[in-house]
Amino acid sequence: MAASQEQEQRRRLLDVASRFPLPSGRRFSYGTAGFRADGATMAPAVCRAGILAALRSVKLAGAAVGIVITASHNPVGDNGVKIADPDGGMMAQHWEPFADALANAPDPDALLQLVLQFVKDEGIPWGGQHTAQVLLGRDTRPTGEYLLNAALQGINAIVGAHAIDMGILTTPQLHWMVRSKNKGIKASESDYFTQLIDSFRLFFSHCPAALGSHDGELLTSNFIRRMLELVPKDKGGDELAKKLIVDGANGIGGVKLEQIKAELSGVDIIVRNSGKEGEGILNHMCGADFVQKERVTPHGFSPEDVGVRCASLDGDADRLVYFHMSSASDNKVDLVDGDKILSLFALFIREQLDIINNNGSQVNKSLPARLGIVQTAYANGASTQFLKNLGLEVVFTPTGVKYLHKKALEYDIGIYFEANGHGTVVFLEDFLSQLESLSNELSSEAVNGSAQYHAAMRLMAASQLINQAVGDALSGLLLVEAILQYKRWSFQNWCELYSDLPSRQLKVKVIDRSSIVTTDAETKVSQPSSLQELIDKETANYTHGRCFVRPSGTEDVVRVYAEASTQAEADSLARSVAHHVEHLLG
Ligand SMILES: CC(=O)N[C@H]1[C@@H](OP(=O)(O)O)O[C@H](CO)[C@@H](O)[C@@H]1O
Ligand SMILES: [Mg+2]
Numbered sequence: 001m002a003a004s005q006e007q008e009q010r011r012r013l014l015d016v017a018s019r020f021p022l023p024s025g026r027r028f029s030y031g032t033a034g035f036r037a038d039g040a041t042m043a044p045a046v047c048r049a050g051i052l053a054a055l056r057s058v059k060l061a062g063a064a065v066g067i068v069i070t071a072s073h074n075p076v077g078d079n080g081v082k083i084a085d086p087d088g089g090m091m092a093q094h095w096e097p098f099a100d101a102l103a104n105a106p107d108p109d110a111l112l113q114l115v116l117q118f119v120k121d122e123g124i125p126w127g128g129q130h131t132a133q134v135l136l137g138r139d140t141r142p143t144g145e146y147l148l149n150a151a152l153q154g155i156n157a158i159v160g161a162h163a164i165d166m167g168i169l170t171t172p173q174l175h176w177m178v179r180s181k182n183k184g185i186k187a188s189e190s191d192y193f194t195q196l197i198d199s200f201r202l203f204f205s206h207c208p209a210a211l212g213s214h215d216g217e218l219l220t221s222n223f224i225r226r227m228l229e230l231v232p233k234d235k236g237g238d239e240l241a242k243k244l245i246v247d248g249a250n251g252i253g254g255v256k257l258e259q260i261k262a263e264l265s266g267v268d269i270i271v272r273n274s275g276k277e278g279e280g281i282l283n284h285m286c287g288a289d290f291v292q293k294e295r296v297t298p299h300g301f302s303p304e305d306v307g308v309r310c311a312s313l314d315g316d317a318d319r320l321v322y323f324h325m326s327s328a329s330d331n332k333v334d335l336v337d338g339d340k341i342l343s344l345f346a347l348f349i350r351e352q353l354d355i356i357n358n359n360g361s362q363v364n365k366s367l368p369a370r371l372g373i374v375q376t377a378y379a380n381g382a383s384t385q386f387l388k389n390l391g392l393e394v395v396f397t398p399t400g401v402k403y404l405h406k407k408a409l410e411y412d413i414g415i416y417f418e419a420n421g422h423g424t425v426v427f428l429e430d431f432l433s434q435l436e437s438l439s440n441e442l443s444s445e446a447v448n449g450s451a452q453y454h455a456a457m458r459l460m461a462a463s464q465l466i467n468q469a470v471g472d473a474l475s476g477l478l479l480v481e482a483i484l485q486y487k488r489w490s491f492q493n494w495c496e497l498y499s500d501l502p503s504r505q506l507k508v509k510v511i512d513r514s515s516i517v518t519t520d521a522e523t524k525v526s527q528p529s530s531l532q533e534l535i536d537k538e539t540a541n542y543t544h545g546r547c548f549v550r551p552s553g554t555e556d557v558v559r560v561y562a563e564a565s566t567q568a569e570a571d572s573l574a575r576s577v578a579h580h581v582e583h584l585l586g
Pocket of ligand 1: 032033072378399400401418420422551552553554555559
């Protein structure tokens with residue numbers, strides 16, 4: 001960097017740091033999902049995240065990097081910031097310690113020294129020919145615009161950095177835009193919508209009903225027959241019902257869904273808690289997190305909705321769960337969580353691969369594929385058993401999308417979900433090219449299209465529909481709807497794939513949660529070692545007992561999770577282990 005430019009660079013960093021001083025005693029930590037806190041106090045961290053994102057872009061030769069300003073399912077007063085890497089995924093983990101150090105730099109000089117040292121250590125070619133590009137998105141929170149401004153000032157503190165405000169978006173939209181931009185694909189919001197709508201249509205044009213065949217036999221292989229035996233028979237109910245009520249958590253997801261729902265033939269969507277003025281408060285008594293944790297209907301639902309298929313998004317629309325009110329006499333719901341969405345996707349994809357590779361007759365073209373299922377320790381044990389019974393490969397990672405997504409990329413097709421409803425299906429580029437060539441060959445060979453061809457096309461459509469960058473409630477919802485229609489499954493069929501084992505989650509406040517260290521994808525405590533012995537001893541007292549504890553990455557608590565064959569036993573196991581945690585660390 002030329003001397004005059006270097007001086008300018010130093011001046012800008014000192015200047016911006018003095019505009020956003022860190023209140024003394026304040027600490028930020030780049031946890032499972034970036035920095036989060038009360039929105040009004042977030043400006044110093046968000047400004048520094050702006051500096052960080054611009055440096056990341058310079059480091060990566062000017063590739064676009066993303067900043068999302070959101071606190072997801074948390075209360076409306078909270079806000080947060082996280083950075084998306086050029087592939088649309090979460091920022092590389094080895095930059096997290098720098099993110100922490102930068103956010104906590106006590107004064108402008110300390111901040112400048114940190115940046116200079118980091119630039120040197122990481123070999124960041126600033127001041128060279130690369131400029132930096134940062135795309136920004138934010139959710140509907142009232143502090144969003146204020147924090148956007150702090151982020152812009154941080155980005156502009158890096159010489160040559162260019163910020164592009166993409167507006168109020170769902171988190172997955174921004175991740176999708178970053179990924180698309182770096183792939184040289186059109187990356188506007190209308191391009192995102194077009195991709196969703198077109199691939200949803202493409203999927204339907206390759207379904208048996210659309211093809212004029214109402215005969216499942218055409219697509220039935222031995223494998224599928226075996227799978228169907230595991231699946232409960234349809235009891236009628238809402239079979240093929242087009243009506244879907246979506247709880248938008250009074251956030252951005254409902255707003256976006258309203259914009260595209262008229263284009264989605266095959267499903268009649270009604271949005272509640274849509275984020276419109278006066279309809280309610282963001283995430284308050286509504287949204288995916290509320291429904292999944294409380295197992296009751298969100299605000300705005302009534303006994304008239306009994307029997308209707310419903311879905312719930314979280315405040316930034318990267319989580320999705322489904323539910324169903326089974327009775328008018330209370331507000332309890334039958335829940336389809338991330339594990340069951342994952343199971344539906346896994347079943348569908350395995351089925352298509354099976355049709356492509358062996359549909360009961362001779363096939364002269366095949367497409368070998370490694371299919372991997374990725375879960376965390378919070379996945380209900382019944383879901384894991386179900387997936388394993390299907391002969392699928394199931395692996396575990398620690399909590400947090402950054403771990404799950406990375407693991408899923410190791411397969412030709414990787415499916416991951418957290419129980420709370422965050423997940424997606426990722427397809428390896430090489431596999432997609434093979435799938436495309438196969439579809440092309442099959443389409444030219446069979447005049448009316450073979451079952452093999454249509455299965456290949458359904459997989460292609462699914463790969464375009466489902467967000468490849470990150471879990472996306474809108475694209476996930478459309479893939480669920482497409483698959484249910486394709487399989488002619490009622491909500492009930494889906495719900496009854498397996499029965500969840502009763503479980504309980506508790507939070508324990510301790511002095512220092514980082515004193516708990518875990519191993520084996522967080523299923524075991526390695527420190528303090530006596531804690532694992534106590535957990536093992538308690539768990540041994542219960543049939544189908546399973547229990548683990550871990551420090552939360554987003555809240556100052558230790559989480560305890562327990563499963564057992566009855567609810568009372570799961571509660572009691574969780575309580576006794578929570579007691580040990582309190583006793584040892586409280
Ligand atoms: C048990 C649980 O639901 N944990 C959530 C929660 O992380 P914790 O590290 O458990 O606080 O927030 C994360 C970010 O939203 C999400 O990825 C994760 O699944
Ligand atoms: Mg979210």
